[in-house]
Amino acid sequence: MAALCGRAVVCSLAGLLVLFVSVLLIRTYTWPERAVRQWHWKEPSGMELMEEEKEQLIEALKGAIRIPTVSFSEDKQNTTALAEFGKYIEKVFPNVFSSKLITHEVFGNYSHLFKVNGSDHTLQPYMLLAHLDVVPATPESWEVSPFSGVEQDGYIYGRGTLDDKSSLIGILQALEFLLKKGYKPCRSFYIGLGHDEEVFGHRGAKIMAEELKNRKVKLAFLVDEGLPVIDGIIPGLNCPVALIGITEKGSLTLKLTVNGSPGHSSFPPLESSIGILSAAVSRLEQNPMPNKFGEGPERAMFEHVASKFVFPLNIVMANLWAFSLVVSRFLAQSSSTNAMIRTTTALTIFQSGIKSNVVPPTATATVNFRIHPAQTVKEVLDIVRKTIQDERVELSVMNSFDPLPVSSHDVESVGYQILQHTIHSVFSGAPSAPAVCIGNTDSRYFVPLTNNIYRFNPVILKKEDLNRIHGLNERISKEALERLVQFYFQLIQNADIDKIPIPHRATHEL
Numbered sequence: 001m002a003a004l005c006g007r008a009v010v011c012s013l014a015g016l017l018v019l020f021v022s023v024l025l026i027r028t029y030t031w032p033e034r035a036v037r038q039w040h041w042k043e044p045s046g047m048e049l050m051e052e053e054k055e056q057l058i059e060a061l062k063g064a065i066r067i068p069t070v071s072f073s074e075d076k077q078n079t080t081a082l083a084e085f086g087k088y089i090e091k092v093f094p095n096v097f098s099s100k101l102i103t104h105e106v107f108g109n110y111s112h113l114f115k116v117n118g119s120d121h122t123l124q125p126y127m128l129l130a131h132l133d134v135v136p137a138t139p140e141s142w143e144v145s146p147f148s149g150v151e152q153d154g155y156i157y158g159r160g161t162l163d164d165k166s167s168l169i170g171i172l173q174a175l176e177f178l179l180k181k182g183y184k185p186c187r188s189f190y191i192g193l194g195h196d197e198e199v200f201g202h203r204g205a206k207i208m209a210e211e212l213k214n215r216k217v218k219l220a221f222l223v224d225e226g227l228p229v230i231d232g233i234i235p236g237l238n239c240p241v242a243l244i245g246i247t248e249k250g251s252l253t254l255k256l257t258v259n260g261s262p263g264h265s266s267f268p269p270l271e272s273s274i275g276i277l278s279a280a281v282s283r284l285e286q287n288p289m290p291n292k293f294g295e296g297p298e299r300a301m302f303e304h305v306a307s308k309f310v311f312p313l314n315i316v317m318a319n320l321w322a323f324s325l326v327v328s329r330f331l332a333q334s335s336s337t338n339a340m341i342r343t344t345t346a347l348t349i350f351q352s353g354i355k356s357n358v359v360p361p362t363a364t365a366t367v368n369f370r371i372h373p374a375q376t377v378k379e380v381l382d383i384v385r386k387t388i389q390d391e392r393v394e395l396s397v398m399n400s401f402d403p404l405p406v407s408s409h410d411v412e413s414v415g416y417q418i419l420q421h422t423i424h425s426v427f428s429g430a431p432s433a434p435a436v437c438i439g440n441t442d443s444r445y446f447v448p449l450t451n452n453i454y455r456f457n458p459v460i461l462k463k464e465d466l467n468r469i470h471g472l473n474e475r476i477s478k479e480a481l482e483r484l485v486q487f488y489f490q491l492i493q494n495a496d497i498d499k500i501p502i503p504h505r506a507t508h509e510l
């Protein structure tokens, strides 16, 4: 009897296992390839750049890098360089500045807004954004001078080659080439070039967005800097994937202050302001914010490219209903994927003390949180208070904003489809996936103008290049720069598609 029962249990378990494995395999190998609505894409003209055009483009970027448009802080920018940059683009892109189709305005002294007037006023305009300021660079740590625009082994080096002068030059150069070829757009579009993105964008992009809002402008979509085409960054993903930022994390910057008792270091207080503050920031670092994998759009990113993972990760990614816990632990292992799944905690400034035998009265620290789409500023603040649990640590909010709205990214979404189609043709069929942009961009000021904001940097980025952004030896290959121009060249032409899709057979996106 007991043996019979045992056998029945074993059979049931085996049956369940077979069922479980079957579900996994069916989901993996019948994974719904996402249908892309087929539009009547016009064949964009002249994809290949001529040698002379390539040369012009490379020189244009080198010249831009040599103008040190550095933003140190909101009140400390290299305004001489910012002004020079305005004259520089006028000289290098004469057709853009003289075309009768284009109006040009300056905001906050150094930001530029262009409107390229299209022939079809029934089409809603769109916008391309980039910025001309850069973060500082410490020349002594670089292999080449960061503002020399040096070319080495097929790469152009310098601050801004990835963030964001390449895109700025790419957009203007694409438009310059198109105008020279006699191109006239159907759909109007704006180009916004902010001058203070690296220090919050309050005087550039924010003012431009407010002005466009006052003018009652509504945008079909907007494309700004953002996530790249990643190559080898997510372990197991075996081809380059273009990540389109459909939302952007929120941000909270806190200043922590401890006021202690100062005095002679020969009879120090039992607990110093430095000690109390160190313990507080250490608690924050040692207790990361909760893992939110699956509660925001990051889940869709992995599902989108499930079939591109190597075996057996393809099964895992196609079955997140069963494996999301394992995947979330795996993603927490590296800093770039960890940033996708939780609110991150970065200790960025720590200050105290003036002399070795003086116990300082005050210690301060700055902590920057980038907020996962499934959390809010308020929730993060509550967790911070609970984690520190020390009334002696005063908290003050230096700036904060909640995660940005999620832009549409379905088959009906004109902007997303235009972007996806352009990526597909310029990046040799690379799949794209909606994703969460982990950094912040000027595009957040344009939320009142459109529901369709996409953050995308048309450059292939490998793991070893990640730290060059805002880091040392920032560079772009000449080939990548040419592709970047082709991207904007095609994007502008593809955006001329009218609103009415021509539905016919669905195709495979991946």
Ligand SMILES: CCCCCCCCCCCCCCCC(=O)N[C@@H](Cc1ccccc1)C(=O)O
Pocket (backbone or CB within 6 Å): 197, 198, 199, 200, 225, 226, 227, 228, 230, 233, 234, 336, 337, 340, 437, 438, 439, 440, 441, 466, 469
């Ligand atoms: C799953 C794998 C993910 C791979 C991620 C690849 C990383 C790519 C980098 C993404 C950069 C996005 C663009 C960010 C632009 C930027 O630096 N913005 C700044 C804006 C800012 C300036 C001053 C104060 C606060 C904020 C920022 O976010 O710090």
Ligand SMILES: [Zn+2]
Pocket (backbone or CB within 6 Å): 131, 163, 164, 197, 225
């Ligand atoms: Zn940038």
Ligand SMILES: [Zn+2]
Pocket (backbone or CB within 6 Å): 135, 163, 198, 470
């Ligand atoms: Zn930046």
